[in-house]
Amino acid sequence: xxxxxxxxxxxxxxxxxxxxxxxxxxxxxxxxxxxxxxxxxxxxxxxxxxxxxxxxxxxxxxxxxxxxxxxxxxxxxxxxxxxxxxxxxxxxxxxxxxxxxxxxxxxxxxxxxxxxxxxxxxxxxxxxxxxxxxxxxxxxxxxxxxx
Amino acid sequence: xxxxxxxxxxxxxxxxxxxxxxxxxxxxxxxxxxxxxxxxxxxxxxxxxxxxxxxxxxxxxxxxxxxxxxxxxxxxxxxxxxxxxxxxxxxxxxxxxxxxxxxxxxxxxxxxxxxxxxxxxxxxxxxxxxxxxxxxxxxxxxxxxxx
Amino acid sequence: xxxxxxxxxxxxxxxxxxxxxxxxxxxxxxxxxxxxxxxxxxxxxxxxxxxxxxxxxxxxxxxxxxxxxxxxxxxxxxxxxxxxxxxxxxxxxxxxxxxxxxxxxxxxxxxxxxxxxxxxxxxxxxxxxxxxxxxxxxxxxxxxxxx
Amino acid sequence: xxxxxxxxxxxxxxxxxxxxxxxxxxxxxxxxxxxxxxxxxxxxxxxxxxxxxxxxxxxxxxxxxxxxxxxxxxxxxxxxxxxxxxxxxxxxxxxxxxxxxxxxxxxxxxxxxxxxxxxxxxxxxxxxxxxxxxxxxxxxxxxxxxx
Amino acid sequence: xxxxxxxxxxxxxxxxxxxxxxxxxxxxxxxxxxxxxxxxxxxxxxxxxxxxxxxxxxxxxxxxxxxxxxxxxxxxxxxxxxxxxxxxxxxxxxxxxxxxxxxxxxxxxxxxxxxxxxxxxxxxxxxxxxxxxxxxxxxxxxxxxxx
Amino acid sequence: xxxxxxxxxxxxxxxxxxxxxxxxxxxxxxxxxxxxxxxxxxxxxxxxxxxxxxxxxxxxxxxxxxxxxxxxxxxxxxxxxxxxxxxxxxxxxxxxxxxxxxxxxxxxxxxxxxxxxxxxxxxxxxxxxxxxxxxxxxxxxxxxxxx
Numbered sequence: 001x002x003x004x005x006x007x008x009x010x011x012x013x014x015x016x017x018x019x020x021x022x023x024x025x026x027x028x029x030x031x032x033x034x035x036x037x038x039x040x041x042x043x044x045x046x047x048x049x050x051x052x053x054x055x056x057x058x059x060x061x062x063x064x065x066x067x068x069x070x071x072x073x074x075x076x077x078x079x080x081x082x083x084x085x086x087x088x089x090x091x092x093x094x095x096x097x098x099x100x101x102x103x104x105x106x107x108x109x110x111x112x113x114x115x116x117x118x119x120x121x122x123x124x125x126x127x128x129x130x131x132x133x134x135x136x137x138x139x140x141x142x143x144x145x146x147x
Numbered sequence: 148x149x150x151x152x153x154x155x156x157x158x159x160x161x162x163x164x165x166x167x168x169x170x171x172x173x174x175x176x177x178x179x180x181x182x183x184x185x186x187x188x189x190x191x192x193x194x195x196x197x198x199x200x201x202x203x204x205x206x207x208x209x210x211x212x213x214x215x216x217x218x219x220x221x222x223x224x225x226x227x228x229x230x231x232x233x234x235x236x237x238x239x240x241x242x243x244x245x246x247x248x249x250x251x252x253x254x255x256x257x258x259x260x261x262x263x264x265x266x267x268x269x270x271x272x273x274x275x276x277x278x279x280x281x282x283x284x285x286x287x288x289x290x291x292x293x294x
Numbered sequence: 295x296x297x298x299x300x301x302x303x304x305x306x307x308x309x310x311x312x313x314x315x316x317x318x319x320x321x322x323x324x325x326x327x328x329x330x331x332x333x334x335x336x337x338x339x340x341x342x343x344x345x346x347x348x349x350x351x352x353x354x355x356x357x358x359x360x361x362x363x364x365x366x367x368x369x370x371x372x373x374x375x376x377x378x379x380x381x382x383x384x385x386x387x388x389x390x391x392x393x394x395x396x397x398x399x400x401x402x403x404x405x406x407x408x409x410x411x412x413x414x415x416x417x418x419x420x421x422x423x424x425x426x427x428x429x430x431x432x433x434x435x436x437x438x439x440x441x
Numbered sequence: 442x443x444x445x446x447x448x449x450x451x452x453x454x455x456x457x458x459x460x461x462x463x464x465x466x467x468x469x470x471x472x473x474x475x476x477x478x479x480x481x482x483x484x485x486x487x488x489x490x491x492x493x494x495x496x497x498x499x500x501x502x503x504x505x506x507x508x509x510x511x512x513x514x515x516x517x518x519x520x521x522x523x524x525x526x527x528x529x530x531x532x533x534x535x536x537x538x539x540x541x542x543x544x545x546x547x548x549x550x551x552x553x554x555x556x557x558x559x560x561x562x563x564x565x566x567x568x569x570x571x572x573x574x575x576x577x578x579x580x581x582x583x584x585x586x587x588x
Numbered sequence: 589x590x591x592x593x594x595x596x597x598x599x600x601x602x603x604x605x606x607x608x609x610x611x612x613x614x615x616x617x618x619x620x621x622x623x624x625x626x627x628x629x630x631x632x633x634x635x636x637x638x639x640x641x642x643x644x645x646x647x648x649x650x651x652x653x654x655x656x657x658x659x660x661x662x663x664x665x666x667x668x669x670x671x672x673x674x675x676x677x678x679x680x681x682x683x684x685x686x687x688x689x690x691x692x693x694x695x696x697x698x699x700x701x702x703x704x705x706x707x708x709x710x711x712x713x714x715x716x717x718x719x720x721x722x723x724x725x726x727x728x729x730x731x732x733x734x735x
Numbered sequence: 736x737x738x739x740x741x742x743x744x745x746x747x748x749x750x751x752x753x754x755x756x757x758x759x760x761x762x763x764x765x766x767x768x769x770x771x772x773x774x775x776x777x778x779x780x781x782x783x784x785x786x787x788x789x790x791x792x793x794x795x796x797x798x799x800x801x802x803x804x805x806x807x808x809x810x811x812x813x814x815x816x817x818x819x820x821x822x823x824x825x826x827x828x829x830x831x832x833x834x835x836x837x838x839x840x841x842x843x844x845x846x847x848x849x850x851x852x853x854x855x856x857x858x859x860x861x862x863x864x865x866x867x868x869x870x871x872x873x874x875x876x877x878x879x880x881x882x
Binding site for chain 2: 021027030031034035036037039040060061062064065066068069070072075081082083084085086087088089136
């Protein structure tokens with residue numbers, strides 16, 4: 001589970017795929033309870049029937065949380081999260097939709113610390129109809145291999 | 148709880164402050180259970196003792212979730228989330244730290260849809276020592292008032 | 295979120311309405327886990343089919359908890375809960391029912407502490423068919439304005 | 442677990458005692474998540490330090506829920522809850538306090554349905570210092586034995 | 589709730605039956621969150637459709653946990669769990685299946701400590717179609733009555 | 736994450752080690768809520784002070800659940816669980832203990848289905864003092880490689 005993968009070893013274009021996960025009503029209720037966001041978009045089925053999307057929708061922070069969690073399958077001990085960019089919620093996720101994530105190495109850049117570089121992973125989250133529902137760029141700060 | 152606040156009504160520099168919330172061990176355990184991320188950074192006190200930060204730390208997605216949730220105190224029915232930019236986890240959040248959030252209107256821009264504009268909120272999350280632990284920019288797509 | 299509203303400022307007949315919330319199977323399972331009440335009325339779909347109400351029903355304490363929670367939208371720092379009276383569970387709440395609460399100022403009385411008074415709020419909880427499912431009286435101990 | 446105990450079989454003065462339960466930080470966090478009440482009294486350790494009670498306190502609805510749950514050890518199939526009276530939260534319950542409940546048959550009355558009567562149970566909830574923290578009266582509607 | 593039942597008082601062939609419990613989607617999601625097992629058998633409805641069992645199935649450890657929990661209705665203060673044997677998951681349990689447990693005293697044996705004996709309870713868990721879904725043998729170490 | 740490992744590929748004596756996990760108060764409270772087992776051994780700190788073990792202890796089914804979950808890091812699509820034997824809870828696990836699991840291939844046997852064999856994994860769960868707290872034998876039914 002622990003791996004050591006240096007900056008030089010990341011190859012632009014490399015892709016990995018995660019398991020899928022069905023987003024359940026339970027996930028939404030638990031997420032409301034964790035975030036404190038009980039807006040009727042997520043919690044009031046009757047109100048949602050009067051809205052364009054017709055049904056309760058998952059919180060954006062839930063989809064981000066599950067998508068990032070799905071990608072967490074090993075620990076690279078020479079890498080850490082630098083941040084996220086361009087996080088977009090493109091389509092609503094409804095109860096019983098199943099999402100999975102594709103991670104693509106998109107970019108590599110130098111960093112001001114000369115022994116580290118920045119790796120950009122494109123994180124794309126799809127539903128069961130292969131529609132993109134969320135996307136973001138995950139920036140990793142990765143050690144370079146000793147010279 | 149429902150308000151109507153048009154693009155023109157957002158003033159750059161306006162600030163609002165949220166309640167605080169203590170990040171508990173429960174929050175971390177529940178977040179592991181929701182995200183599926185059981186990495187030892189969050190779940191293994193013994194392993195953490197051997198690391199530079201010495202103690203279990205909150206998941207980044209937990210801090211983002213709670214910070215966004217703390218700001219969710221009303222619904223503006225002419226506004227929706229467009230996305231997030233420059234999400235950074237600046238300092239670790241430990242069990243029993245208390246966080247609160249400051250939201251500052253940072254920028255306003257036109258959008259390709261002429262009846263809408265983009266409002267950028269700077270979201271800054273501080274711990275009980277007034278140290279910045281997380282920051283991001285929340286982009287809102289907001290309707291303009293009928294001409 | 296913090297307000298200051300003195301005894302004199304409460305007007306009998308004033309009404310406020312909350313958001314709605316759909317009572318989910320998750321809420322019932324979580325409530326069983328919190329209360330320790332796993333009676334088959336709440337947890338055994340097969341047994342419920344043999345009973346007059348035919349389906350699993352929400353715990354009374356769950357409906358009371360959610361109803362009170364729905365009303366918790368601000369903090370009046372000169373008021374505290376004195377108690378509750380005449381709590382009645384009038385109709386069963388089933389999984390997927392949506393409840394909302396109406397709070398009406400019903401009564402005002404002096405208290406033995408001359409600088410405080412008692413305010414009675416009538417708390418009425420309705421389902422999506424506008425049927426009253428729960429009601430109680432919430433007694434508040436509220437400071438009087440300095441003379 | 443199912444018993445049959447008619448109105449005539451309840452004796453004023455009869456007492457039963459429940460197990461104890463330690464009220465944990467987890468209980469409070471889960472209860473906030475179920476009720477939607479994230480007031481700083483329950484969730485913000487730093488703010489609580491500035492208040493008279495100094496520490497986070499349990500929600501009233503949590504104590505009521507656990508107290509009622511502790512008493513739920515059998516099902517009397519000729520009895521149902523009619524309602525609750527005089528619910529009072531007498532002392533705050535803090536994280537790590539342990540509560541237990543004493544139930545005393547306090548009163549018996551006729552009901553307009555001649556084949557039923559009302560039984561009043563006094564429900565008293567004590568902490569580990571034997572201080573009364575909550576009390577209420579639980580009214581049961583109980584069938585009378587066939588004549 | 590506390591009883592005292594010595595080794596001599598257990599009679600081979602004695603049977604007790606528990607309440608039933610419907611296994612909900614919530615139970616599975618909470619169990620994934622507690623165990624850390626997010627395998628698609630439990631969490632990915634779309635993947636399950638491609639498998640012989642067609643639907644998400646409960647974790648074995650969930651069924652074992654609920655089955656053992658259903659039997660926990662009193663505490664025998666002269667008995668403790670010695671272990672479990674021959675735990676088998678015979679049929680899958682699906683969301684909305686209702687399980688209940690039958691416990692039969694199957695065997696009694698001496699133990700090397702002469703003042704204790706071993707009692708074997710056969711624990712059989714059935715679904716709503718009276719199909720055996722899980723079984724195990726629960727070995728108890730029970731004090732003998734003072735000679 | 737999906738692998739294909741046939742009966743012939745299991746070698747007696749092979750060992751794997753899992754991550755560790757700290758057993759938190761939250762885990763115990765959540766497990767009580769899932770199992771329905773609220774015995775004072777797990778839930779009543781005051782009562783536990785009067786017992787030989789002095790502190791709340793984790794449910795056996797919790798330790799089994801977490802131990803099995805820790806080992807669930809990949810899916811072998813030619814293997815399934817046949818059952819568990821000799822499950823023993825050797826020492827109590829207290830709040831804040833950290834457990835990890837060692838899995839050793841202990842035995843291989845033929846099965847009546849000639850194209851399958853039984854593999855026995857010894858599952859040993861240790862606390863932070865390297866004391867064995869739980870052990871069991873996990874029997875796998877594994878396909879043999881096509882002849």
